[in-house]
Amino acid sequence: MLDYVIGKYNFWIYAVLMMIGLYAMMGKKNLVKKLIGMNIFQSAIILFYISTGVKTGGATVPILMGHAQEHGHQAIDVAGYLNPLPHVLMLTAIVVSIATTGVALAIIILIYRRYNTLEENEILKIRKDTGV
Amino acid sequence: MAEQFPALIIVVPLIAAFFIPVIGWWKKQLCYPWVVAVLVVTFISSLGIINTIMTTGKFSYRLGGWAPPWGIEYALDYLNAFVLVIVSFISLMVAVYSKKSVEDELPEKTAPFYTLFLLLVAGLLGIVVTGDVFNLFVFLEISSLSCYALIAIGEEGAPIASFNYVIMGTIGACFYLLGVGYLYIATGSLNMADLAVILPNMYHSKIILVAFAFFTVGVMVKGAVFPLHIWMPDAYSTAPSAVSALIAPLMTKVAAYVMIRIMFTIFQPRFSVETVPVMTVLGWLSFIAIFAGGIKALAQTDLKKMLVYILVAEVGYIVMGVSVANKIGLTGAILHILNDAFMMACLFLVVGAISYRIGTRDIHKLHNLNKIMPFTMGAFTITALSMAGIPPACGFFSKWYLILGTIEAGQWAFAAALLCSSLINAVLFFRVIECAYFKPMEPAYANDGGETHMVQRDEAPLTMLVPIVIMAAGIILLGIFSGNIISSIIQFAVPASF
Numbered sequence: 152m153l154d155y156v157i158g159k160y161n162f163w164i165y166a167v168l169m170m171i172g173l174y175a176m177m178g179k180k181n182l183v184k185k186l187i188g189m190n191i192f193q194s195a196i197i198l199f200y201i202s203t204g205v206k207t208g209g210a211t212v213p214i215l216m217g218h219a220q221e222h223g224h225q226a227i228d229v230a231g232y233l234n235p236l237p238h239v240l241m242l243t244a245i246v247v248s249i250a251t252t253g254v255a256l257a258i259i260i261l262i263y264r265r266y267n268t269l270e271e272n273e274i275l276k277i278r279k280d281t282g283v
Numbered sequence: 284m285a286e287q288f289p290a291l292i293i294v295v296p297l298i299a300a301f302f303i304p305v306i307g308w309w310k311k312q313l314c315y316p317w318v319v320a321v322l323v324v325t326f327i328s329s330l331g332i333i334n335t336i337m338t339t340g341k342f343s344y345r346l347g348g349w350a351p352p353w354g355i356e357y358a359l360d361y362l363n364a365f366v367l368v369i370v371s372f373i374s375l376m377v378a379v380y381s382k383k384s385v386e387d388e389l390p391e392k393t394a395p396f397y398t399l400f401l402l403l404v405a406g407l408l409g410i411v412v413t414g415d416v417f418n419l420f421v422f423l424e425i426s427s428l429s430c431y432a433l434i435a436i437g438e439e440g441a442p443i444a445s446f447n448y449v450i451m452g453t454i455g456a457c458f459y460l461l462g463v464g465y466l467y468i469a470t471g472s473l474n475m476a477d478l479a480v481i482l483p484n485m486y487h488s489k490i491i492l493v494a495f496a497f498f499t500v501g502v503m504v505k506g507a508v509f510p511l512h513i514w515m516p517d518a519y520s521t522a523p524s525a526v527s528a529l530i531a532p533l534m535t536k537v538a539a540y541v542m543i544r545i546m547f548t549i550f551q552p553r554f555s556v557e558t559v560p561v562m563t564v565l566g567w568l569s570f571i572a573i574f575a576g577g578i579k580a581l582a583q584t585d586l587k588k589m590l591v592y593i594l595v596a597e598v599g600y601i602v603m604g605v606s607v608a609n610k611i612g613l614t615g616a617i618l619h620i621l622n623d624a625f626m627m628a629c630l631f632l633v634v635g636a637i638s639y640r641i642g643t644r645d646i647h648k649l650h651n652l653n654k655i656m657p658f659t660m661g662a663f664t665i666t667a668l669s670m671a672g673i674p675p676a677c678g679f680f681s682k683w684y685l686i687l688g689t690i691e692a693g694q695w696a697f698a699a700a701l702l703c704s705s706l707i708n709a710v711l712f713f714r715v716i717e718c719a720y721f722k723p724m725e726p727a728y729a730n731d732g733g734e735t736h737m738v739q740r741d742e743a744p745l746t747m748l749v750p751i752v753i754m755a756a757g758i759i760l761l762g763i764f765s766g767n768i769i770s771s772i773i774q775f776a777v778p779a780s781f
Contacts, residue, residue, distance in 0.1 A: 176450050185446075189453050196457055196464070203468050237467070240417055244460060247424045254428055255449045258435045261442040274443055 161202040168195035182262065182269045186255050193248040197241050204237040206230070285335055289344040289357040292328040292367065293409050296321055300401035307394025314397045315382050321401060322375040325408065329371040333364040337771065343414060351414070352474035358414030362617070362776035366411045366540045369621055373532055373628045374404045376750040381525035383744045384635050388523045392436060396523075403429040403529065407537050416463045416549070417473045419541065423459065423505065426537075427452045430530055437522040444517035451514040455504025462497035465490050466549075478549050486554050495554075498545050499561055506538025508565075508602055509572030512595050516579075520588045524635030527587065531594055532627035536620045539601045543616070546605065547778040556608045566606035566697060572599030573700045577707035586644040587634050589711065590627070593670070596704055597623045603697055604685045612688020613777045614769060619681035621768070622761060626666050626678060629754035633663045636743035636751060652719035655741050658748055660719055662755035667712030669758050672705040677762035684769075 156163055168191055175188020213232040259269065266274045299321040307314050335342065341360035345351065378400065389396050406426025413419050431452065435445035467473060469490045470481045485491050500511070507515040519527050546555040556562050576596030583589040601623070604616025636659050637652070638644050653660045669676030682701060689697035742748060761768070 173454070176454065182446060185450055189450060192457060193453070196460055199461070200464055203464065237464075243417075243421060247421070247428075247456075250428055251424070251449065251453055254431050255446065258431070258442050258446045258449065261435060262446060265442065278440060278443075 161198065161205075165195050165199040165202065168192075168198065180271045182259055182271065186252065186259065189255070190248070190252060193244070193251075197244060197248075200237045200241045200244070204234050206233050285331055286342075286344070288328040288331045288335070289359055289412055290346065292325050292332070292371070292412060293405055295324050295328070296401045296405040296408070300398050300405065303398040303401065304394050307397070311393055314393050315378075315385075318378050318381075318397045318401060319375070322371065322378050322404065325404070326368075326371040326375050329364070329367040329408075332359055333368055333772075335359075336361060336364045352472050352477035355418050356414040356474055356476070357412050358476060359412065360776070361772055362543070363411045363540070365617070365772050365776055366537065366620065367408060369624050370404070370407050370411060370533055370537065373624055374407075374529060376628065376754060377525060377529045377632070380528065380632055380635070380747050380750040382746045384523070384525045384639055384747070387639055388438075388525075389436060396433070396436070396525075399429040399433050400525075400529070402426075403433065407533055410537050411540060414475045415473050416466065416475060416478070420456065420460050420463060423541075424456055426534070427456060427505070430534065433526045433530070434518050434522040437526065439521070440517065441521040444514075444521050448514045448518040451504055451511070455501045455511075457501075458497045458504070459501030462494045462501060465494035465497065469494070475544070475549050479551070482549070482554075483551060486558055492559060495550060495559065495561070499542075499565075502538055502542045502545065506535050506542065506598060507595065508538075508598055509568050509575060509595060512572070512598070515595065516588065516591045519591045519594070520585065524587075524631070524638060527591075528628055528631035528635055531591070531631050532624040535594065535598050536601075536624050539598065539605070539616070539620055542602070543605055543613070547613075552608055552778065562606045562608050565602055566694065569599035569603040569606060570697060570700050572596060572602070573704045574707075577704055577711070580711055581707070584646050586637070586646055586649075586715065587631070589646070589715075590630050590634060593708070593711065594627060596707075597627065600682070600685060600701065600704075603701070604688055607688045607692040607694060607697065609688055609691050610777055611684055611691055614773050615681050615684030615686075615688050617773050617776055618684060618765065618769065622669070622677040622681045622758075622765075625754055625757050625761060626669055629662060629666045629751060629758060630670075632747070632751050632754060633659055633666070636747045639747065640741055640743055646715050646718055649715065649719045650722055655739070656743060657740070659743050659751055662751045663719075664716060665755045665758055667708075667716060669762070670712060671709040675759060675762040677758050677765060680762055680765040 172188045172190070172192025172195055176185050176192065179185050179188060208230065210231055210233050213235055262274070263269055266277050268274060268277075299317065303314055303317065306317055336359060341358070343351070343359065344357040346355045346357065349355070381400070385393055385396055403426050406422045406424075406429065409422030410419055410426065413422060431445050431449050434448060435442050463473065466478060469485055469488060470478055472478050472481060482491065504511045519531050522530065546552070573596045576592050576594070576599060580589045580592035580596070583592060597619075601616045601619050604612045604619060634644060636656070637649070640656060641649070641652070665676060669678035672679045672682045674680070682705065686698050686701050689695075689701065743751070
């Protein structure tokens with residue numbers, strides 16, 4: 152059992168981080184904490200993707216040394232190279248995550264200017280009192 | 284030229300969006316004609332695509348010339364060409380409409396508004412046109428991010444509604460992304476057509492089941508499928524009126540399209556229906572959604588809030604049509620994507636026009652509206668009849684197919700829910716129509732110092748009225764020609780494996 156956990160520890164960390172993020176987004180009352188939860192959640196997914204690309208045993212970046220074109224018959228040893236695609240996908244996901252954080256922070260500023268607080272229950276109370 | 288349309292339909296609005304800040308900085312009035320011109324180009328492109336498909340069959344576009352499954356492929360078939368036409372037409376109409384309402388509601392923010400507007404349209408078109416699951420995620424986020432910002436510039440309460448939407452929308456998008464990741468681990472492919480070939484051999488695998496679960500939940504959040512719709516009522520009802528008229532009909536419909544795509548193209552119907560009981564669950568959830576949406580709508584006095592809750596029920600119709608998973612039910616669901624996009628767009632446009640002219644959306648304050656805004660209220664009445672399912676308006680036909688589909692699947696409870704919801708819709712809309720047409724003006728307002736107060740006719744401005752009238756005419760025409768639409772497009776859009 153312990154080997155099972157340790158052997159795939161990055162996936163366990165991914166699952167734990169994702170749950171922490173999900174809890175913060177659902178359970179926390181402070182809007183900035185919710186946002187940080189969202190960031191943890193997204194980082195967990197990035198960790199997951201990166202972990203899927205890992206190959207142990209001396210695998211390296213997929214730059215073909217020598218003249219691969221000329222030695223077309225020579226088969227490329229797949230075990231020797233990492234799959235770069237999950238990493239590349241995550242570059243895009245990082246951009247998306249930063250953009251989301253930016254938009255969310257801008258909205259938080261808007262909320263703070265209007266209600267002078269970032270606690271969800273206080274905002275709800277203010278909105279109830281003003282009758283909107 | 285024709286073979287470049289799939290790329291043009293994305294690239295034109297995307298690039299044009301980044302010119303708007305420059306144009307707005309130079310001359311603010313030019314933003315509006317620029318946006319309308321761009322959307323005319325996308326609409327023509329979508330017509331070109333559907334024309335090509337109807338004459339020569341489905342085709343695909345390779346971005347950068349890279350062959351699938353390595354490169355990104357834009358795969359065009361009847362289903363997404365059909366949705367493309369809907370998206371580009373409705374966004375064109377809303378853009379035409381937006382002139383006065385933006386001047387009224389967001390006078391300082393014209394250029395940012397139109398930039399986001401075009402980005403949102405580009406994102407929605409991209410979701411529909413792409414044949415690559417990761418590319419779909421990117422477009423999903425483009426449309427969602429611009430949507431968050433557009434909602435946040437709305438009225439009182441909009442920022443907090445928008446923030447809740449950011450949180451929920453990100454969870455949805457991340458679940459979708461995880462689904463993509465799990466599929467990629469199992470298959471090593473991101474191309475939809477390629478996945479559809481590889482997956483059937485792996486249907487027993489747990490990874491595939493998890494991926495399917497993530498996809499379903501992610502798309503349910505994005506499409507506001509009950510019970511994951513909780514972010515939607517506030518977000519859509521506080522957004523500026525041009526924005527609600529764009530996102531309410533389109534975001535939910537595009538998500539419904541993605542759902543159909545995932546369940547019946549990437550996965551085969553036999554997996555979605557037999558391996559996991561997801562269809563039963565979705566069917567009963569939409570059963571609850573239809574009643575919950577209708578009952579919540581009855582409790583609202585704000586016209587826009589009422590429409591938003593009706594939208595929850597309308598999404599329920601489409602999901603119900605998907606969940607019965609037979610040819611007739613799915614025909615109904617796809618037809619309802621079209622019809623509901625038109626009806627919702629028309630209703631939200633009307634509400635925007637009413638609040639522009641009258642300054643209120645309270646149902647009980649709409650006295651004599653038929654005299655003040657006869658054409659707008661005429662359009663509203665036509666749409667109301669369509670929502671209640673009265674032929675020849677288009678709402679009747681899609682509901683007819685949906686009911687036939689549920690009966691064929693032996694789900695009598697679902698058929699009863701669809702019929703009941705027609706009655707609920709009738710009550711909802713006739714409540715408004717009664718107030719606007721038949722209720723006499725209250726004495727306090729009517730007798731202004733003993734004089735009889737004459738109601739001034741004060742119709743919405745022409746840029747608002749023309750889209751409203753076109754949508755209302757469209758609702759009747761779609762109803763009359765729904766047989767042709769089904770026989771020439773939708774019957775081919777239903778996946779062949781049925």
